[in-house]
Amino acid sequence: MAETIAVEVARYSPERGSEPIYQRYEVPLRKDWVVLDALNYIKDRVDGSLSFRWSCRMGICGSCGMTVNGVEKLTCETFLWEYAPGPVRVAPLRNFPVLRDLVIDMTDFMDKLAKVRPWIIRQDEKALSEGEYLQTPDQLETYKQFSMCINCMLCYAACPVYGLDPTFMGPAAIALAQRYNMDSRDQGASQRTDILSQHDGIWDCTFVEECSRACPKGVDPAAAIQQYKLTATTEWFKSLLMPWRGR
Amino acid sequence: MSAGSGRLPRPYLRRPSAWWWLGRWTYLTFMLRDFSCVFMAYFVVVTLLQIRALGNGPEAYAAFEAHLRNPLLIVLNAISLLFVVYHAVTFFNAASTATVVRVGGKRVPDFYITLPNYIAWAAASVVVAWLVLRA
Amino acid sequence: MEKRSNEPLSWALFGAGGIVAALLLPIHILLFGLAFPLGLLGSPSYQELLALVRHPLTRIYLFILCSLPLFHWAHRFRYTISDGLQVKHLSGPIVVIFYGAAIYGTVLAAYLLWHIP
Numbered sequence: 417m418a419e420t421i422a423v424e425v426a427r428y429s430p431e432r433g434s435e436p437i438y439q440r441y442e443v444p445l446r447k448d449w450v451v452l453d454a455l456n457y458i459k460d461r462v463d464g465s466l467s468f469r470w471s472c473r474m475g476i477c478g479s480c481g482m483t484v485n486g487v488e489k490l491t492c493e494t495f496l497w498e499y500a501p502g503p504v505r506v507a508p509l510r511n512f513p514v515l516r517d518l519v520i521d522m523t524d525f526m527d528k529l530a531k532v533r534p535w536i537i538r539q540d541e542k543a544l545s546e547g548e549y550l551q552t553p554d555q556l557e558t559y560k561q562f563s564m565c566i567n568c569m570l571c572y573a574a575c576p577v578y579g580l581d582p583t584f585m586g587p588a589a590i591a592l593a594q595r596y597n598m599d600s601r602d603q604g605a606s607q608r609t610d611i612l613s614q615h616d617g618i619w620d621c622t623f624v625e626e627c628s629r630a631c632p633k634g635v636d637p638a639a640a641i642q643q644y645k646l647t648a649t650t651e652w653f654k655s656l657l658m659p660w661r662g663r
Numbered sequence: 664m665s666a667g668s669g670r671l672p673r674p675y676l677r678r679p680s681a682w683w684w685l686g687r688w689t690y691l692t693f694m695l696r697d698f699s700c701v702f703m704a705y706f707v708v709v710t711l712l713q714i715r716a717l718g719n720g721p722e723a724y725a726a727f728e729a730h731l732r733n734p735l736l737i738v739l740n741a742i743s744l745l746f747v748v749y750h751a752v753t754f755f756n757a758a759s760t761a762t763v764v765r766v767g768g769k770r771v772p773d774f775y776i777t778l779p780n781y782i783a784w785a786a787a788s789v790v791v792a793w794l795v796l797r798a
Numbered sequence: 799m800e801k802r803s804n805e806p807l808s809w810a811l812f813g814a815g816g817i818v819a820a821l822l823l824p825i826h827i828l829l830f831g832l833a834f835p836l837g838l839l840g841s842p843s844y845q846e847l848l849a850l851v852r853h854p855l856t857r858i859y860l861f862i863l864c865s866l867p868l869f870h871w872a873h874r875f876r877y878t879i880s881d882g883l884q885v886k887h888l889s890g891p892i893v894v895i896f897y898g899a900a901i902y903g904t905v906l907a908a909y910l911l912w913h914i915p
Contacts, residue, residue, distance in 0.1 A: 430673040486686075513674030521674050554768035576690060579679045580881055613802035619809070622877045623757055624693045642761035645809060652806035681884055697878045703819045704871040706827055707864050707903065713830065714860060714910045717851055721844040731835040740831030747827060751820035780820075788825035794850065795829055795842060 421445040421496055422503035423454050425466065428514050436514065439463070440503065443496070451491040451506060452480050455518075468518035475632060478568030482518055483507040488573040490632050509573040511582070525569055528585055531611050532593035537604025555600040562595035562640050564633040571627035571637050583616040587627035587637035590618055594640040597647075613648055621645075696753050699746035706743055755780040808873045808897070815870025822863055848914070857911040864907035868900040 420442045428436035441462055443454040452470055459466045471477040473492040480491045485505050496504065512520035542549065571587035578584050593612060597605045612618050621641045628638040654661065684694040709731075716727035730736065758780060759773040834841035842850070850856055876896050880886045 428675050430675070434675070436675060510677075511679075513676040515674050552768075557768075557770070558765075576679065576683055577881065579683065580884060581886060610802065613806075615803040615805060617803070619803055619805040622693075622697065622874075622881065624690070626687075626689055626693075629689065636760075639760040642757065643763055645806075646761050649806040649810050652802070652804075653810070679884075681882075684882060694878070694882060697874050700867075700871040700874040700878075703823055703867045704875075706823060706831065707867050707871075709831065710826065710860070710864055711903065711906060711910060714851070714864075714907070714914070717844075717848055718910060718914045724844050724847075728835070728841070731831065737832065737835060740827055740835075744824060744827045744832065747819065747823045750816070751824060754816050754820045784821050784824075787821045791822065791825045792829060795847075796839065 418445055418501060421454075421500060423451075423458070424503050424505045425455070425458065425518070426505075426507040426514075427466070427517050428508075429516055436507075438505070445496055445500060445502075447497055449496045451482075451484055451489070451494045451496060451504065454496055454504070455491065455506065466518075467516045476566055478566035481509050481568045481570050481573065483510055483573065488570040488630050490568060490570070493632060509569060511573050511575070511579040512569070520569075522569060524582060525567075525572060525586070525588070528589040529567070529592065532585070532589050532596075532608055533604060533611075534592045534596055536596065536599065536602050537607060538601075539603045549601040551600055558600075559595045559598035562591045562598070562635055562637075565592055565595070565631075565635050565637075566633055568632065570630040570632060571635075574626040574630035576624055576626065577620050577622060581616070581620055584620040585612065585617050587631075587641065588635075590621075590644060591635055591637035591640035594644050597644075609648065609651060612644060613652075618644055618648065695746075696749060699750040702743035702746040703750065705739070706747070709740075751784060755784075808869070811866065811869035812873035815866035815868070815873075818862060819867040819870055823867065826863070851911075851914055857914065861904075861907050861911055865900075865904040868903040869897075872896040872900040 421444075422440055423443045424438045424440050426436045427439045441454075441458050443449075443457050446453070450473075452473055455466065455468055455470075459468075468480070468482070470480040470492065473480070475490055475493045478490075481488060482491050483489075483506070484491065484494055485499060488509060491506070506518065508514045508518045508520050512522060512524070515521050565588055567588060569588065572578050575584075575587055578586050590612065593608045596602045597608060618641055621638075623638060623642060625638040628636045631637065684690040713727060716724045731740075755777050759776040762776055764771040764776065829839070833839040851860065873896075876889070876892050879892060880889055885892070
């Protein structure tokens with residue numbers, strides 16, 4: 417293995433320029449180093465002005481999502497040697513405004529997340545004295561896959577529809593809505609339907625499936641969206657054919 | 664923290680180009696898959712013309728059949744067949760992600776959703792072919 | 799609270815059209831578009847085909863075959879155009895033209911099948 421590898425990092429600073437530029441650094445090529453290690457090496461030893469988000473460095477916090485050689489990745493899970501002899505191009509996640517260098521503005525995602533009410537909604541709360549809400553392993557299985565989301569936003573970066581139209585609710589938000597809709601303890605499905613059934617809720621999705629390919633946790637948001645389309649459609653026909661039903 | 668003027672920083676956002684779908688193999692296959700609907704509509708038009716010719720008598724139908732022998736149309740029909748088959752395969756896959764069937768508390772694997780679709784496809788094709796050819 | 803979208807109707811038609819197109823169009827293209835014109839299989843005579851099409855069940859079958867895939871095309875192609883060509887702002891006229899074409903095709907199919915002698 418070579419001693420070093422070239423890493424080209426996108427630099428953007430609103431004070432200095434209107435476009436990002438790529439800056440090239442030589443970084444040690446160690447067998448156990450991931451792209452995040454390279455970025456930390458650059459920041460610690462070469463160029464302290466480099467800005468990027470990271471935290472757990474083990475693929476659970478969802479902070480370090482970036483575009484590596486054109487593909488959205490968690491940089492803590494992406495090994496440098498896979499790109500040897502290099503260079504490795506590191507850019508911020510696509511489809512989000514770039515605040516600085518590799519740091520993106522995630523406000524839109526946070527807003528959308530809140531909109532789908534990703535928590536247990538009850539019509540009737542049990543009194544504490546009545547004990548816990550019980551759930552069988554099979555009931556857990558129905559939504560478990562969608563609960564694995566770490567909010568890393570790789571799916572939003574991968575989704576061409578979100579890139580073309582940022583009003584689209586997006587894969588992670590819809591998958592998380594579905595996670596709660598399918599939870600046997602939840603009674604809030606109809607509230608979420610009102611949000612998701614808007615035209616730019618789920619209906620912009622054309623099943624490209626790139627979100628599921630990008631997801632590092634195997635959530636399969638594309639499946640969640642298609643399942644939700646089916647649910648929303650049956651609800652629509654039911655309310656058309658049986659308007660007397662309460663929502 | 665930015666000091667001084669209190670102006671918000673100006674973020675940079677690059678909008679996708681009109682050729683975004685050429686940027687990735689999976690984007691391209693997606694576009695091709697969706698474009699298959701054009702070939703479906705084309706052959707529906709051919710079928711409508713066929714029905715019209717049938718209604719207009721044997722000479723009209725013979726003329727219709729003669730048009731279909733045009734090599735350009737043969738090529739177009741062959742391409743249409745490829746695209747429509749591509750649609751069928753991807754559609755059956757999509758159907759298995761959208762439908763969640765639970766038996767005894769466990770989710771039925773995708774294979775058992777996709778398989779009946781393929782069986783129905785084969786059966787429908789055989790029935791149609793038989794009805795058309797047995798004459 | 800905004801009204802819920804009526805997209806489910808067009809999605810349902812899209813789904814139904816997709817199933818019809820997937821199951822039935824391939825054999826139709828194979829027989830009438832390739833095998834018969836190329837002489838790979840003996841094509842039925844005019845009289846035989848007419849007798850087959852005259853049957854009410856065949857007319858209903860052909861009506862479904864000619865109508866639903868057009869709605870599938872309308873829904874899908876509308877998104878292809880608005881995403882691929884990025885003309886989302888034109889979606890109003892596109893919807894009218896595409897679904898209008900599908901409705902026209904449906905009406906035409908009904909008319910032609912009704913008037914088979």
